[in-house]
Amino acid sequence: MSEPTAPGRGGDELLARLLGPGTPELTCEECFEVLDAYVELAIAAEPADERVPGMRAHLEGCPACTEEYHSLRALLAPEEGGGPR
Amino acid sequence: MPMPSEISAQLPDEESALWLMRLGAAGAERQAALAELHGLLLRASRFELGRRRATLPHLRPGDLDDLAQQSADDALVAILAKLGDFRGESRFTTWAYKFALLEASVKVRRRAWQGREIPLEREAWATLAGAARTERGAEDGELFAAIREEIESSLGPRQREVLVAVALNDVPIDVLAERLQTNRGALYKNLHDARRKLRAALAARGFDLELDRKEER
Structure with missing residues (x-):
């Protein structure tokens, strides 16, 4: 009998979760502090990642903060589906 | 050391300034603002619970609404405690929504794992x-x-x-x-x-x- 893998999870996603972004990133507290401004910038197609260095890396590394980012974006801009630009 | 951000404090927009004024007022005006804000937080909490509904298949609709109410209540308490931290970097409602989404998403994750052991x-x-x-x-x-x-x-x-x-x-x-x-x-x-x-x-x-x-x- 084969050993199970997590459903829908390939080796690349697993490596990303294990190794993280590997670049400087915000903490969860810092992420929450700037989340509202970052999402408004992203929706307005402003250079959110330039304005908030380390945010993108944190979102790549922290599944919980990423979910909240997508939720806030989807709540404010339901027409775009909440995806990252 | 915090990373430098170009997000900086600025004067709130007109609508956000009005929220701050009403929440800082006394009596009926403050009560009305609190009720209105709670309504917004409840909407955001329900939105989040709706997105995560599939992770809570065993919950009844009444349980979901209880979670939404708890999330909105807790978010309102957190917001009032941190009102002085709002610097106008976004609209006030965007700033407030993130508290409701955080409360609701944390509650959903914990409820989904209630009674489950951490895997070995x-x-x-x-x-x-x-x-x-x-x-x-x-x-x-x-x-x-x-x-x-x-x-x-x-x-x-x-x-x-x-x-x-x-x-x-x-x-x-x-x-x-x-x-x-x-x-x-x-x-x-x-x-x-x-x-x-x-x-x-x-x-x-x-x-x-x-x-x-x-x-x-």
Whole structure:
């Protein structure tokens, strides 16, 4: 009998979760502090990642903060589906 | 040290300034503003619970609404405690919504894991072994084997516990924080340190991790 893998999870996603972004990133507290401004910038197609260095890396590394980012974006801009630009 | 951000305090827009004025008023005006804000927070909480409904199949509609009410109540308390932190970097309602979404998402994750044990380490090793077999053959097999060895030998006990639970066993960080009686930020610091050590250990063994990641994208 084969050993199970997590459903829908390939080796690349697993490596990303294990190794993280590997670049400087915000903490969860810092992420929450700037989340509202970052999402408004992203929706307005402003250079959110330039304005908030380390945010993108944190979102790549922290599944919980990423979910909240997508939720806030989807709540404010339901027409775009909440995806990252 | 915090990373420099170009997001800076500014004068709130007109609507946000009105919110602050009404919330800072006395009597009926403040009560009306609180009720209106609670309504917005309830809407955001219900929105979040709707998005996560599939992770809570056993909940009845009444239970979901209770969770939404609790989330909105807790968010309102948090907002009033932090009102002085609002610097006008976004609209006031956007700033307020994030508190409701946080409360609701944390409650959903914890409720979804209520009564479930944190998976054992051997389940994580099975995940790693499975990934090694299904990827690009011998090269990935070596990498995933090395990852397991370094997790076991290079990481401190808490770093190992957090990395295995969050990265391999899909335990939400808020659930783990509750079980370990700590908070998300402290656990993410453990996770970050574990990842840094693991990267360094794998690099010292000759694995080109950036190349591996690029090739797999």
